[in-house]
Amino acid sequence: MKVYTKTGDRGKTSLFSGERVLKCHDRVETYGEIDELNSFIGMLLTFLPKEEKQIVSEIQNIQRVLFQIGSWLAVTPDSGYAAQLSPLDPAFIENLEQSIDQMDQALPELHSFILPGGGQAAATAHVARTICRRAERHLIRLVQNEKPLGKKTEERMAITQIYLNRLSDYFFILARYCNMLMDIADIEYLPQKKPADTA
Amino acid sequence: MIHKEYKTELTGVRYLSAATYEASFTRPKNFSFLPGQRIRFSAKTIQRDYTIVSGPQDDRITLCIHHIKDGKFSGIFASTTPGTQFMFTGPHGYFRYFPSDDQAVFIATGTGIAPFVSFVHDHVRGFILLHGITGPSEQYYKEQLISAASLYIPCFSSRLPDRQNTSAGFHGRVTRYLEKNLPSGKYHFYLCGSAGMIADSLPIIDERFPESKVFIESYA
Ligand SMILES: Cc1cc2nc3c(=O)[nH]c(=O)nc-3n(C[C@H](O)[C@H](O)[C@H](O)COP(=O)(O)OP(=O)(O)OC[C@H]3O[C@@H](n4cnc5c(N)ncnc54)[C@H](O)[C@@H]3O)c2cc1C
Numbered sequence: 001m002k003v004y005t006k007t008g009d010r011g012k013t014s015l016f017s018g019e020r021v022l023k024c025h026d027r028v029e030t031y032g033e034i035d036e037l038n039s040f041i042g043m044l045l046t047f048l049p050k051e052e053k054q055i056v057s058e059i060q061n062i063q064r065v066l067f068q069i070g071s072w073l074a075v076t077p078d079s080g081y082a083a084q085l086s087p088l089d090p091a092f093i094e095n096l097e098q099s100i101d102q103m104d105q106a107l108p109e110l111h112s113f114i115l116p117g118g119g120q121a122a123a124t125a126h127v128a129r130t131i132c133r134r135a136e137r138h139l140i141r142l143v144q145n146e147k148p149l150g151k152k153t154e155e156r157m158a159i160t161q162i163y164l165n166r167l168s169d170y171f172f173i174l175a176r177y178c179n180m181l182m183d184i185a186d187i188e189y190l191p192q193k194k195p196a197d198t199a
Numbered sequence: 200m201i202h203k204e205y206k207t208e209l210t211g212v213r214y215l216s217a218a219t220y221e222a223s224f225t226r227p228k229n230f231s232f233l234p235g236q237r238i239r240f241s242a243k244t245i246q247r248d249y250t251i252v253s254g255p256q257d258d259r260i261t262l263c264i265h266h267i268k269d270g271k272f273s274g275i276f277a278s279t280t281p282g283t284q285f286m287f288t289g290p291h292g293y294f295r296y297f298p299s300d301d302q303a304v305f306i307a308t309g310t311g312i313a314p315f316v317s318f319v320h321d322h323v324r325g326f327i328l329l330h331g332i333t334g335p336s337e338q339y340y341k342e343q344l345i346s347a348a349s350l351y352i353p354c355f356s357s358r359l360p361d362r363q364n365t366s367a368g369f370h371g372r373v374t375r376y377l378e379k380n381l382p383s384g385k386y387h388f389y390l391c392g393s394a395g396m397i398a399d400s401l402p403i404i405d406e407r408f409p410e411s412k413v414f415i416e417s418y419a
Contacts (some may be wrong), residue, residue: 006398012405016293018387018412020405035307081297 016074017081026142031073033135038066040128047121049181055174058099062167064078065092069160073139077146077153088159096166103177114176121178129171136164202239202288205230209276209283210259216336218268219310221252221274224260224285231255232290234317235416238262241290245335247272250313250391250416253338254320263339265310268375285362294391294416296323301411304386306400307331311418312394316340319347327381331373331396333357352376374399377407385410394419 007013012020013028021028041063048056068088075082116126143149143157179186205227214220227309232238237250238260240390249262267273296303296318305315315328316339327350332338336352345351345365353368354376369376377400386408390397394417 002394005394006418007401007415007417009398010402010405012401014413014415018297018414020401020409020411020413084293084295134368191301 015076016071017076017079019076025070025153026138026145027073027076030138030142031070033131033138034066034070034073037128037131037135038063038070040124040131041066044121044124044128047119047124048178049121052181052195058095061095061169065163069163072156072160073142077157078150082153082156087156088163090159093159093163093166096163096170098114100166100170100173103173107173107180110176110186111188114186115189118179118184118186119182121182122175122184125171125175125178127166129175132164132168132171136161136168139164202291203364204286204288207260207285207287209279209281209285211281212277212416214277215263215339219263219265219275219337219339222262222264224262226258229403230260230289233295234323235294235296235314236290236292239291240275240285241288242272242275245271248380250292250294250310250317251290252313252316254317257320261342263310263313263316277403286332292416293314294389294414296321296389299387299412301385301387302327303389305331305389306391306396308373308392308396309337310339311416312339312344314391314416315389316343319343325346328352329354329369329373331356331382331392334366372396372399374403377403381407383407387411388413389416390414391416392418 008023009025013023014020015027041059045056045059048059065088068086071085072082072088075085117123137158139161143161149157176186204258207224207227210223211218212222212227230265232251232255235250237248237357239246239248245298249264252263253259253261262276264273264276265276289362294314303326305316305318305328307329312330315326316411319340324347326348328344329352330338330344331354333356335353335355341351341353354373355368356372369380388400388404388408388411390400390413397415397417401413404411
C-alpha cells in the first residue's frame, strides 16, 4: 500500500466520522499529540535494557491503548460513529496504578523536585511525560470547547483524561526507575543562588 | 490487535471482463465480517488485501479482483485449481455504511465497486452510484446495483468505439460528473478504489459540497 495518498495535500483531512476538517482543527491537533507521544514511547523502548521484559510489554500495551485513544479522538462526539469503537476499559488505569506502585516501592523516597534527565531511557521517559501532559491539556480544551456532550461521551472522555493523567505519572516514575536500573542517581533540584560561573 | 488466521478453499473463478474475475471461497465457520471489510492474503514477503463482495450472511466469500498484468499476486486465484486451500487474516478495515438522512453517494473505480455490492447484499438501498470504468464491459454487478440504487451512473473514461457509444451512462470521469452534474447539496460520500480518483474527488467535494461527510477506502 502506498504511503502517500495525496488526499491531504490541501490542508484538510477526514475524521473517522466523515467530517472534512482542517489539519489544524483542535481534534486533529489532539490526536496528533497522542501520535507524537506514541512515537516517543517507541524511542524510549529502544533505550530500555533488553532484560526488562515486563516493562517492555507493559509499554507496548500502553502504545496499543494510545492507538485506541487516537481513534476515539478522530470521531466527532455523539456522532453515532462512536458506537463502532470499544470504550476505554477503566482497568487500563488500574494497571498503570499497579505498575506505578510497584516501581515506586523500589525507589528511594523523594524529598524535592528532580532535574529531568539521567540516562537515555530516563531522559526519554521525561520527554514522554511532558508530551503526555500536553496531550492531556489539549484534550481538556477540546472537551470544554465541545460541551455540552452526551452523558456517554462525557464518561468516555473522563476516562481518557484520567488515563493520560495517570500515564504522565507513570512516565515520571519510570524515568526514575530507569535511572536506578542503570545506577544513575537522580539530581535533586536546588535553587540557583547566583548565575553560574561561565568561565 | 492480532488478527486471526483462517483457512479457506477456492471453489471457483469466473471472469467478469477481460481482466477482472470473481473468485469464490468457502467461508470458514467462525469467520464473520461487516460489509465493506476486507481480507488479507500473504505470500512470502507480500501481503494483499481484497474487499469482500458477498454479504455477511452468505455461505461463500467472493472477491472481485482486477488481474494486473505482471502483478505479483492478483492473478494467483485465476491460475489455481478449485479445491486449493489458502490462509487469510481479517476482517480488516473500517469502511462501513452509516445510515443517514443525507443522500448517500457511492463512488467507485473498477473493482472499487466491491464494498458497495456487499452493502447491497446487506440491504442498503436508495443510494446514488457513480462507477468509474473504461467501458460498458466493466459494469460489474450491474443488474444488482441498478435495482438497489436510486441512480446508477456508469462513468466511461475511455472514448468508446461508435458501436458502444450508445450505452447509457456518463461519458467522462467520475470527477467530471461530480463537478458538473451532481446537484449541490449535503451528502454522505463513500469513495473506494484508485488513490488518484480519491485525491481528485476530495477538492471537488470540499468546494462544491462542503457540508458533506466523506468515507474513504483507497486501493493504492
Ligand atoms: C484496502 C484495500 C482493498 C483492496 N481491495 C481490492 C479488491 O477488492 N479488488 C482488487 O482487485 N484489488 C484490491 N486491492 C488492491 C490489491 O490489494 C493489490 O494491490 C492488487 O491486486 C495488485 O496486486 P499485485 O501483487 O498483483 O500487483 P503488484 O505487483 O503490487 O503491482 C504491480 C503494478 O501494478 C500497479 N497496479 C496496482 N493496482 C493496479 C490497478 N488496479 N490497475 C492497474 N495497475 C495497478 C502497481 O502500481 C504496480 O506498479 C485493495 C487494496 C487495498 C489497500
